[in-house]
Structures are given as C-alpha cells and as structure tokens.
Amino acid sequence: MIKLFYILKKEFLLIVRDIHAVTILFVMPAVFILIMTLAMQDLFELHSNVVIDILAVNHDTGKLSVAFLKAMEEHNTFRFHLIDKNTVTESVKEQMLSRDYKFALIIKKNFSTFVNKKGKEKHENPLELLVNPTVPVQTQLVLKSTLDGELSKLRWDAFIGRIDKLLAFAGIDKKDLKADKLSPIDVQYVYKGGHYSKMPSAVQQSVPAWLVFSMFFIVIPISNTFISERNQGTFMRLRSMNVSSTYLILGKMIPYLLINAVQVIFMIAIGVYVVPLCGGTALTIGDSLGGLILIASAVSFSAISVALLIASIARTTEQATTIGAVMNIIFGALGGLMVPKFVMPEFMQNLANLSPMSWGLEGFLDIFLRNGGVSDVLPKSMSLLTLGLVMLGLTLILLRRQREV
Amino acid sequence: MIKIEHLFKSYDKKPVLKDVTLSVQHGSIMGLLGPNGAGKTTLISILIGVIRKNSGSITVNGMDLDHEIGAIQSRCSYVPQTLAFYPRLTARENLEYFGALRDLKGKKLKESMEFCIDIGSMQDFLNKRVDKFSGGMKRRLNMAIGLLNDPEILYLDEPTLGVDAQSRNYILQTIKKINCERKMTIIYTSHYMDEIEQVSDDIAIIDEGKIILHGAKQDILTRADALCGHRSLEELFLKLTSVRLRDED
Numbered sequence: 001m002i003k004l005f006y007i008l009k010k011e012f013l014l015i016v017r018d019i020h021a022v023t024i025l026f027v028m029p030a031v032f033i034l035i036m037t038l039a040m041q042d043l044f045e046l047h048s049n050v051v052i053d054i055l056a057v058n059h060d061t062g063k064l065s066v067a068f069l070k071a072m073e074e075h076n077t078f079r080f081h082l083i084d085k086n087t088v089t090e091s092v093k094e095q096m097l098s099r100d101y102k103f104a105l106i107i108k109k110n111f112s113t114f115v116n117k118k119g120k121e122k123h124e125n126p127l128e129l130l131v132n133p134t135v136p137v138q139t140q141l142v143l144k145s146t147l148d149g150e151l152s153k154l155r156w157d158a159f160i161g162r163i164d165k166l167l168a169f170a171g172i173d174k175k176d177l178k179a180d181k182l183s184p185i186d187v188q189y190v191y192k193g194g195h196y197s198k199m200p201s202a203v204q205q206s207v208p209a210w211l212v213f214s215m216f217f218i219v220i221p222i223s224n225t226f227i228s229e230r231n232q233g234t235f236m237r238l239r240s241m242n243v244s245s246t247y248l249i250l251g252k253m254i255p256y257l258l259i260n261a262v263q264v265i266f267m268i269a270i271g272v273y274v275v276p277l278c279g280g281t282a283l284t285i286g287d288s289l290g291g292l293i294l295i296a297s298a299v300s301f302s303a304i305s306v307a308l309l310i311a312s313i314a315r316t317t318e319q320a321t322t323i324g325a326v327m328n329i330i331f332g333a334l335g336g337l338m339v340p341k342f343v344m345p346e347f348m349q350n351l352a353n354l355s356p357m358s359w360g361l362e363g364f365l366d367i368f369l370r371n372g373g374v375s376d377v378l379p380k381s382m383s384l385l386t387l388g389l390v391m392l393g394l395t396l397i398l399l400r401r402q403r404e405v
Numbered sequence: 406m407i408k409i410e411h412l413f414k415s416y417d418k419k420p421v422l423k424d425v426t427l428s429v430q431h432g433s434i435m436g437l438l439g440p441n442g443a444g445k446t447t448l449i450s451i452l453i454g455v456i457r458k459n460s461g462s463i464t465v466n467g468m469d470l471d472h473e474i475g476a477i478q479s480r481c482s483y484v485p486q487t488l489a490f491y492p493r494l495t496a497r498e499n500l501e502y503f504g505a506l507r508d509l510k511g512k513k514l515k516e517s518m519e520f521c522i523d524i525g526s527m528q529d530f531l532n533k534r535v536d537k538f539s540g541g542m543k544r545r546l547n548m549a550i551g552l553l554n555d556p557e558i559l560y561l562d563e564p565t566l567g568v569d570a571q572s573r574n575y576i577l578q579t580i581k582k583i584n585c586e587r588k589m590t591i592i593y594t595s596h597y598m599d600e601i602e603q604v605s606d607d608i609a610i611i612d613e614g615k616i617i618l619h620g621a622k623q624d625i626l627t628r629a630d631a632l633c634g635h636r637s638l639e640e641l642f643l644k645l646t647s648v649r650l651r652d653e654d
Contacts, residue, residue: 002505002510003505003506003508005505006501006502006505006506007502007505007506009498009501009502010491010494010498010502013493013494013498014491014493014494017493017494017534018493231487232487232488232489232490233485233486233487233488233489234489234490234491236450236455236483236485236489237483237485237489237503237550238506239454239455240453240454240455240478240481240482240483241478241482241503241506241507241554242454242474242475242478242479243506
C-alpha cells in the first residue's frame with residue numbers, strides 16, 4: 001500500500017509540475033468545450049436563433065406578394081431585405097455577392113396572377129431563387145420547401161376565395177378551409193427510458209466529444225515520463241530493483257486512471273457550471289451514475305493502454321507525441337468528435353464505428369443525451385476494455401522481450 | 406562474492422561477451438575498465454538482472470542468478486551513468502519514491518533516507534527540485550538513491566561523469582568510506598584511469614567482449630611498470646586495448 005501511495009504521489013507530482021501536460025489534459029479540452037459549444041449553439045438548439053438573411057426584389061405590384069413575404073417572415077427564420085423593384089437580375093446577383101447574401105429571391109411580375117391562376121394555363125415561374133453555392137444543400141432545401149409551402153397556402157386561400165359563393169351555398173364556412181398559419185406537425189425527441197425532458201444541445205455534444213479527445217491525449221504525459229524513464233536509465237534502475245514489468249505498468253495505469261477521472265469531473269463541471277455563464281445551455285448528465293462510471297473507466301483504460309503501447313514502441317518522446325497526437329486527431333475526426341456523426345454521410349458514419357473514440361463518445365451520449373444506463377453502455381465499454389486488454393498485452397510482451405534481448 | 410564463469414551474450418547474433426570468467430571478492434572494490442563498446446554495460450546489465458545471458462553461470466554471494474534473481478536484486482544496487490531519477494521531483498521526493506519501491510517504510514525509510522542524505526551531503530537542498538541542481542549535486546543524488554537499501558553489492562557505472570573536481574573527490578571519498586565501513590562489494594566502471602587507481606583493490610580490463618587482464622591493483626601496476634617502463638595504468642590500458650578509436654563499435 002505504501003509503495004502504491006508513493007507511486008501515485010510521484011505520478012501526480014510529475015503531472016502537476018508539467019505545465020504542458022496540464023495544458024493538454026485540462027486547459028485545451030476546457031477551451032474547446034467552451035468555443036465549440038458557443039459556436040454550435042444555434043445549430044443544435046430547437047428554438048433556433050439562426051436567421052437567414054435574404055436579398056429580395058419584388059417586381060409584382062399586387063398585394064399577394066407582400067402577403068407572401070410577410071408569411072415567410074412569420075417563420076422567424078428568414079429575413080427579407082427588399083431592394084428597388086426595378087433592379088434587374090444581373091444587378092441583384094452583383095448585390096448579392098458584394099453584400100455577402102447567401103440567397104436572393106426575385107418575385108416576378110406575374111406572382112399575383114400565378115397565385116390566382118385558374119386551371120392549367122401556362123405561366124412563367126413566379127419565383128426565382130439565387131443561391132450562393134457554398135450554402136449547404138440542407139439549408140437550400142429548407143428555404144425552398146418553405147417557399148413552396150407558403151406559395152401553396154396562398155394559392156389554396158385564393159382558390160377558397162374564388163369558390164366562396166359555392167361554399168356558402170353548401171353551408172361551409174370558408175374560414176374553416178383556409179390554410180393553417182401554424183405548422184400541423186408536432187416534433188418530439190425520443191429518449192431511452194421513456195423520458196422526454198431533454199433537448200439535444202451543443203453542450204451535450206461538445207462535452208463528451210472533447211472529454212473523450214482529452215482522455216486519449218493522456219498519451220502525451222504517459223509517453224513523456226515512460227520514455228524519459230527508459231532513456232534516463234530510471235526504468236533500468238527500477239527493473240534492477242526487482243520491480244516487475246507488471247508492477248511498473250500498474251504503477252502507470254492507476255495514477256492515470258485517476259487523472260482521467262479528474263478530467264471527467266472537470267469537463268462535466270465546465271459543461272454544467274461554466275458554459276451557462278458564457279451564455280450556453282447547461283449540460284445535463286443523465287440519471288445513470290453507474291453507466292457514467294463504466295463508460296468513463298472503459299475509455300480511460302483503453303486510452304492508457306494505447307498510450308503505454310505507443311510509449312513502448314517509440315524511441316523518443318518526439319516520436320511518441322507525434323504518433324499519439326496524429327493518431328488522436330485522425331481517430332477524433334473519424335469518430336465524430338470534431339464533426340458530429342449525424343451530419344456525416346452514411347458511409348462516413350459506418351467508418352466512424354472503427355474509431356475507439358466513437359465508441360467512447362457514443363457511450364457518453366447514451367448517458368448524457370439518451371438517458372441510457374449501464375446496459376446501454378455495456379457493449380461499447382466491453383469493446384473499449386477488450387481493446388485496452390489487447391494493447392496492454394502487447395505492451396507487456398514488448399517489455400518482457402526487451403529484457404530477454 | 407561474485408563468480409562469473411564462461412559467460413556468453415550476443416545481440417542479434419553479434420557476440421558482445423565472449424567466455425567471460427571473473428570473480429569479485431566480498432568487500433572489495435573492483436575497477437572495470439574498457440573502451441566504448443567493450444561490453445562493460447552489458448556485463449553489468451546481466452549482473453543486475455536487467456538483461457539475460459545466453460550461457461554461462463553467475464553466482465552472487467552463493468546464489469544462482471538464474472534461480473534467485475529476486476533475492477539477488479534486493480541485496481544489490483545499481484547506479485547508472487545516466488541521471489536515473491525524476492528531475493521534476495525534489496531530492497526528498499526522489500529518495501522517498503525509490504525507498505518505497507525498495508519496500509522501506511516508516512522508521513526504516515526515514516533512517517535510510519537520513520543516511521543517504523548525509524552520504525550525498527544534501528541537507529541544504531533536500532526540498533529543491535532536482536532540475537535546479539548542479540551536475541555534482543545530481544551525481545551525488547544518483548549515488549545516494551543507490552544506497553537506500555544498504556546493498557551488499559553496489560554497481561557504479563561511471564559515477565563521476567561530468568562533475569567538477571570537488572564533487573568528484575567527494576564521490577570517490579564516499580565510495581571508499583562506504584566500502585570500508587559497510588564492507589560493501591563495489592564494481593566500479595570508469596574511463597578515468599586515475600579514479601580506478603585511486604579507489605580499486607582489483608582491476609579488470611575488458612575489450613571486445615573478453616576479459617584481457619584481471620588481478621590485484623598492485624600486481625597490475627607492477628605489470629605496467631614491466632611493460633611500459635613506469636607504473637601507468639593508462640599506458641598499460643592503451644597498450645593492451647590498442648590506440649584504435651572505438652567510435653563505431
């Protein structure tokens with residue numbers, strides 16, 4: 001026990017006195033959480049504050065085009081900036097580019113006529129949408145669908161207006177047939193365990209993502225101390241003291257498991273207490289403490305095992321930190337830590353499943369977002385623990401082979 | 406007593422130690438000399454149980470290295486030529502850590518630490534971070550850590566490398582003192598011939614994996630006189646190992 005105490009004390013002192021390690025393990029992910037949460041807040045929020053500014057020119061002289069724009073603006077997502085009605089298309093394009101608009105809407109002269117058209121008479125399309133090609137396809141579709149929807153509503157109301165005498169004769173109140181102003185669709189988020197209380201938010205995505213990322217960055221301090229011990233002869237000295245490789249590995253594993261645990265508490269605290277101070281939504285951590293401990297321990301065990309293997313293979317700290325950092329960034333990007341998995345195309349989502357970081361992230365999301373419990377994170381935890389055991393086994397084999405050289 | 410018989414060791418089929426036979430008397434200081442790449446470090450690494458030999462036998466105080474490695478390691482100590490401790494810890498924290506790994510605790514740990522602090526003359530900088538130490542202070546700490554378990558056998562690998570004359574003299578005096586007071590067997594490697602002459606009872610010269618000369622210091626100096634015309638260990642060493650540079654060995 002006393003041996004373990006001094007081993008833990010030594011590793012903690014080495015970490016605390018290594019400003020670079022503290023920065024990488026605690027400061028970097030905390031800053032990432034704050035930046036990414038605030039940057040992606042609107043992307044995740046249900047009641048989004050995002051407003052799409054649209055340059056508009058209205059060539060129509062009727063009232064219907066004005067009603068149309070008003071209806072569009074009532075969605076609180078689109079804001080139209082009307083310019084002189086005599087502006088020609090080429091000039092609209094120029095203004096759109098120079099004033100950095102992503103969209104421009106041209107309402108043509110025949111808009112009102114088109115809304116009131118009878119039968120299948122041929123008309124020029126009443127709307128022309130100019131789009132900056134950098135705009136994501138999803139955003140383009142949202143705007144186009146809303147324009148289509150509002151135009152259809154207008155046409156329906158115009159049709160109801162034209163047959164009002166017929167409706168009166170049939171005893172139907174035309175108001176009952178008018179298009180609904182409010183959306184008839186209810187949106188519900190579905191959570192495990194039947195709870196419907198939490199909304200996905202930027203902080204729910206950012207905290208687990210950067211937490212997993214920072215936990216895997218344990219490779220930097222582990223390889224620094226491990227390789228320094230080897231190159232400075234400390235490792236040889238320890239082995240000459242009848243300290244077994246297994247004990248040396250455990251001596252590394254236990255302190256870093258505790259350091260990872262401190263990281264988990266610290267990052268959650270950032271999400272719960274600091275993010276709201278900066279204007280974001282507070283992190284909610286679910287109801288399963290057991291599940292949280294299980295997935296955190298599994299991520300930690302696999303991260304430390306991978307770090308130990310890298311430290312055993314690399315000859316210098318530069319090699320280890322380069323391999324470790326590059327591997328973390330690639331697996332992080334692949335595993336949906338930097339770009340949320342749900343925005344990836346299907347083949348990338350499938351590819352993401354190859355990254356152990358993705359297993360960890362999904363486990364934390366099960367707990368934080370989907371109200372999952374131990375049984376939900378068990379498969380991911382088992383995968384991470386198996387990976388850790390394989391990496392640890394390889395490390396021990398390497399260390400024993402070095403002795404048998 | 407350390408007895409090495411017909412020891413062979415190779416790395417990737419390249420022989421490093423070839424039929425080494427050597428004995429070190431209990432309570433003596435044996436200076437081990439050899440050019441770079443001669444096999445000194447490999448020999449010591451085998452003796453301290455860090456790497457394995459290919460063949461041959463080694464007994465330490467009657468115990469077979471192959472079968473009682475744990476017991477041998479607990480009675481020995483190794484002071485590497487590198488500064489094998491943690492620069493971000495203080496001298497006290499380093500001593501506590503290595504002492505605890507030697508299974509020392511409580512009063513025993515405290516007593517051992519006090520002895521080592523005294524031996525290393527470290528009272529005034531005990532709570533200072535080691536990365537702020539001078540070269541001589543670091544060397545003394547390196548040696549003090551090796552004395553924590555009060556070893557029966559001490560392996561010192563170039564313990565005065567890169568220190569000033571005062572620290573060097575202090576380390577050499579300390580080695581002689583602990584050998585005399587505690588009857589500690591010491592195997593001492595160095596490139597400084599004068600050091601070997603100053604502290605050793607016996608001298609062994611190793612070159613290209615073979616012991617080419619081994620005997621009592623006085624006998625060897627007499628032999629140097631006969632071969633070189635005066636009692637110079639350095640001239641004898643160069644005569645036996647040749648003046649060829651060993652940079653690429």
